[in-house]
Amino acid sequence: MLSRSMRVSPSVILLLALCFFLGYQFSRSQFPATFAPSTSPSGSPSEPPRATGPRIALVTFVTDERSYLHASLKGKSHYxxxxxxxxxxxxxxxxKRGTMWWKFEMITRLIKEKKYDWLWWMDFDTLITNTEIKVSDIIQETLANVTxxxxxDFLLTHDCNGLNMGSFIVRAHERSTKVFRDAAAIEQRHREKGEQFSEQDSMVSLLRDDTSTSQRTFRVPQWKLNAFPEEIACFDEAGQAWKPGMFLLHFAGAWAHVDGEDPTGQLMRKYENEVLWGEWADMYELTI
Structure with missing residues (x-):
C-alpha cells in the first residue's frame, strides 16, 4: 500500500486527466480518422470530390444482363x-405492381433517408454524353423561371407520345412520396377492373386530374434532360434531336426504330464515342 505521504491528491489526478484529454483531441485534429475509400471503375481506390451545392443522387436499376451494361454503368459512375x-x-x-414501379419504390426509400435534396431518376438505357453539365445547374435554371x-417537386419531360419518365428529377420531400402513393392508388383501381396501368400511365392520369400535383411539376425541354437520337424520331414539340455536346441520350423504344438483334446496344456503342468525359486525372489520383 502507498504511504500517506505518497498518495496523489484529487486535484493532481484531475489535472493529469485534463492533460490527457487535451492531448488526445489535439492528436485527432492533426491526424483525422480515415474512412474506407470508394472504388473507381478501374478498381483503384480514390475519394471522389463532393458537390458543394444541393445534395443529389443519380438513381437507376438493372435486373438482368445487357450488352451495354458496362457503357451505362461506367457513364453514370464517372459522371x-x-x-x-x-x-x-x-x-x-x-x-408488386410491375418492374418499372420499382423506380418509385427506390425514390421513396431514398427520400425517407433524408440524405438528399434532389434525386435524378434515369432508365438504364440512357447515356450521359456531356459529363461537364451539372444537373444542379439544370435544376437552378429551371426553378429560376417559376414564381x-x-x-x-418534379421536373419532367415529354416526347412525341406525351409524358416520358425515362429521365426526371424529383425533390426529396415527403410531398413527392404522396404523389407516388396517389399514382399507385390509380393503378390499383385499374387493376381491379382487369386493366394494366403502368407507372407512367398513372402519372399521366394524376397530372391530368389532380391540380395540386400538376402545380408542383415543371416541364423541361426534352433535349435538355431526356434527348432522343435522330434514329428515334419521337421528339416533343421543339422537334430537337440530340446533338454533340448535349447532356444525355435516352434510347427509349429503340427496338421499334432500329433494325438488328440488339438495337439499344448498337446505339449505345455508337454514341459512347461521342461522350465528353473530361480529364480523368481530375478525379483519380495515382498512388503508385
Whole structure:
C-alpha cells in the first residue's frame, strides 16, 4: 500500500486527466480518422470530390444482363464522381405492381433517408454524353423561371407520345412520396377492373386530374434532360434531336426504330464515342 505521504491528491489526478484529454483531441485534429475509400471503375481506390451545392443522387436499376451494361454503368459512375454526386443502383426489384414501379419504390426509400435534396431518376438505357453539365445547374435554371420555386417537386419531360419518365428529377420531400402513393392508388383501381396501368400511365392520369400535383411539376425541354437520337424520331414539340455536346441520350423504344438483334446496344456503342468525359486525372489520383 502507498504511504500517506505518497498518495496523489484529487486535484493532481484531475489535472493529469485534463492533460490527457487535451492531448488526445489535439492528436485527432492533426491526424483525422480515415474512412474506407470508394472504388473507381478501374478498381483503384480514390475519394471522389463532393458537390458543394444541393445534395443529389443519380438513381437507376438493372435486373438482368445487357450488352451495354458496362457503357451505362461506367457513364453514370464517372459522371457522379466528376460532379460529386452519389450514384445509387439496385440490381433486383420486388415491385408488386410491375418492374418499372420499382423506380418509385427506390425514390421513396431514398427520400425517407433524408440524405438528399434532389434525386435524378434515369432508365438504364440512357447515356450521359456531356459529363461537364451539372444537373444542379439544370435544376437552378429551371426553378429560376417559376414564381414559387420551393413548391416545384418534379421536373419532367415529354416526347412525341406525351409524358416520358425515362429521365426526371424529383425533390426529396415527403410531398413527392404522396404523389407516388396517389399514382399507385390509380393503378390499383385499374387493376381491379382487369386493366394494366403502368407507372407512367398513372402519372399521366394524376397530372391530368389532380391540380395540386400538376402545380408542383415543371416541364423541361426534352433535349435538355431526356434527348432522343435522330434514329428515334419521337421528339416533343421543339422537334430537337440530340446533338454533340448535349447532356444525355435516352434510347427509349429503340427496338421499334432500329433494325438488328440488339438495337439499344448498337446505339449505345455508337454514341459512347461521342461522350465528353473530361480529364480523368481530375478525379483519380495515382498512388503508385
Amino acid at each position: 457522379a464522381r466528376r460532379q460529386g454526386y452519389d450514384f445509387i443502383i439496385d440490381y433486383e426489384e420486388h415491385a 414559387n420555386p420551393d413548391e416545384i
